[in-house]
Amino acid sequence: xxxxxxxxxxxxxxxxxxxxxxxxxxxxxxxxxxxxxxxxxxxxxxxxxxxxxxxxxxxxxxxxxxxxxxxxxxxxxxxxxxxxxxxxxxxxxxxxxxxxxxxxxxxxxxxxxxxxxxxxxxxxxxxxxxxxxxxxxxxxxxxxxxxxxxxxxxxxxxxxxxxxxxxxxxxxxxxxxxxxxxxxxxxxxxxxxxxxxxxxxxxxxxxxxxxxxxxxxxxxxxxxxxxxxxxxxxxxxxxxxxxxxxxxxxxxxxxxxxxxxxxxxxxxxxxxxxxxxxxxxxxxxxxxxxxxxxxxxxxxxxxxxxxxxxxxxxxxxxxxxxxxxxxxxxxxxxxxxxxxxxxxxxxxxxxxxxxxxxxxxxxxxxxxxxxxxxxxxxxxxxxxxxxxxxxxxxxxxxxxxxxxxxxxxxxxxxxxxxxxxxxxxxxxxxxxxxxxxxxxxxxxxxxxxxxxxxxxxxxxxxxxxxxxxxxxxxxxxxxxxxxxxxxx
Numbered sequence: 001x002x003x004x005x006x007x008x009x010x011x012x013x014x015x016x017x018x019x020x021x022x023x024x025x026x027x028x029x030x031x032x033x034x035x036x037x038x039x040x041x042x043x044x045x046x047x048x049x050x051x052x053x054x055x056x057x058x059x060x061x062x063x064x065x066x067x068x069x070x071x072x073x074x075x076x077x078x079x080x081x082x083x084x085x086x087x088x089x090x091x092x093x094x095x096x097x098x099x100x101x102x103x104x105x106x107x108x109x110x111x112x113x114x115x116x117x118x119x120x121x122x123x124x125x126x127x128x129x130x131x132x133x134x135x136x137x138x139x140x141x142x143x144x145x146x147x148x149x150x151x152x153x154x155x156x157x158x159x160x161x162x163x164x165x166x167x168x169x170x171x172x173x174x175x176x177x178x179x180x181x182x183x184x185x186x187x188x189x190x191x192x193x194x195x196x197x198x199x200x201x202x203x204x205x206x207x208x209x210x211x212x213x214x215x216x217x218x219x220x221x222x223x224x225x226x227x228x229x230x231x232x233x234x235x236x237x238x239x240x241x242x243x244x245x246x247x248x249x250x251x252x253x254x255x256x257x258x259x260x261x262x263x264x265x266x267x268x269x270x271x272x273x274x275x276x277x278x279x280x281x282x283x284x285x286x287x288x289x290x291x292x293x294x295x296x297x298x299x300x301x302x303x304x305x306x307x308x309x310x311x312x313x314x315x316x317x318x319x320x321x322x323x324x325x326x327x328x329x330x331x332x333x334x335x336x337x338x339x340x341x342x343x344x345x346x347x348x349x350x351x352x353x354x355x356x357x358x359x360x361x362x363x364x365x366x367x368x369x370x371x372x373x374x375x376x377x378x379x380x381x382x383x384x385x386x387x388x389x390x391x392x393x394x395x396x397x398x399x400x401x402x403x404x405x406x407x408x409x410x411x412x413x414x415x416x417x418x419x420x421x422x423x424x425x426x427x428x429x430x431x432x433x434x435x436x437x438x439x440x441x442x443x444x445x446x447x448x449x450x451x452x453x454x455x456x457x458x459x460x461x462x463x464x465x466x467x468x469x470x471x472x473x474x475x476x477x478x479x480x481x482x483x484x485x486x487x488x
């Protein structure tokens with residue numbers, strides 16, 4: 001949406017500046033994607049097996065980590081802004097001028113964005129997927145509406161009076177404010193909407209562990225059973241149902257005591273840091289592909305960089321479309337994964353995990369096929385939404401658009417498998433698979449583009465090849481390696 005508005009109302013230089021700043025800052029934020037999917041998986045698994053001390057510990061660690069990482073990333077970007085623009089991306093003077101004000105506000109927003117990512121992960125781990133989706137949707141709508149107002153009406157934020165700075169600078173201001181509003185709403189949601197399985201005394205931000213005697217009640221008053229709401233088509237809330245592991249008590253029929261034993265605080269910290277490091281490496285490698293593609297595109301000229309911005313926006317669209325299926329894989333899969341080594345419930349959990357895999361993968365694949373058909377049929381119309389520049393249209397109308405089109409089913413499967421892989425919590429494998437794809441597939445193809453081909457389509461061909469690798473490695477983990485963990 002923002003790229004469409006920029007292409008229509010501000011022109012090629014602003015669209016190119018949007019790509020340069022957006023991808024660079026996006027690298028800094030998505031490096032910490034573990035704060036969403038990894039936290040969802042960890043909190044979801046702890047909720048599934050009723051480790052309430054682990055839930056509160058991971059909430060605190062996630063929020064603190066997001067703030068530290070956000071402040072650090074903002075400072076680093078502020079220091080590197082000029083070297084990146086001038087020496088690494090080699091932006092044209094008109095593009096640098098258009099990007100100046102936008103840089104400042106996007107860098108400032110990084111800390112709040114990482115906090116919002118952490119909040120989304122916690123809510124998804126609570127199985128409050130609808131709440132998380134609502135908050136993110138509200139933020140998106142507010143940002144799009146605000147961006148449209150400031151660009152169409154040429155609104156000047158007080159410290160961006162220069163006409164070259166007003167458009168992108170004002171849009172960056174909208175992003176900062178809307179992210180702050182939704183972050184506050186997310187924190188309130190965590191406080192008032194704990195997991196439905198939680199005992200009434202559970203406090204998300206508590207610093208003390210919970211010990212529960214006997215059978216306790218949920219927040220909604222229901223008896224305590226481990227249930228996973230389906231929601232991937234078919235079945236109802238009780239379709240994926242696992243009983244709470246229980247002791248039948250003494251021979252005289254007395255009820256057993258169910259106690260959640262707290263683990264040492266440093267155990268949670270070590271676990272969080274180790275898995276967080278693995279996922280940081282994975283995210284760093286993935287974002288290196290986007291940044292490497294940006295560097296390669298920036299050397300092809302302003303028109304190619306603007307075309308790159310268009311493809312980047314449309315390429316990422318499928319991730320938002322299938323995000324709900326990926327989230328379902330994380331939330332439901334992580335709770336079922338808690339029983340992978342439970343001899344009493346492993347087979348039951350395995351059956352439901354296999355059902356979950358089939359549903360989310362099929363749904364993702366279907367969405368990818370539909371997107372491919374839309375991109376093929378409506379190519380001219382979609383390109384026309386972004387720009388009417390003959391130079392940009394000529395670049396997009398080349399092989400680049402067809403690579404975008406045929407890649408959509410693979411991209412959709414990749415994003416769905418990512419959710420299931422997070423649910424498995426085999427973070428070392430995920431790190432190694434991404435690193436292997438970067439070294440063996442993406443980097444050689446990008447080097448060939450930069451030294452011999454010099455075309456935008458070749459850059460995105462390298463991204464497409466990497467996603468084929470990711471789909472294959474994700475399928476191997478889920479269908480071959482992880483599913484064996486249930487055979488205890």
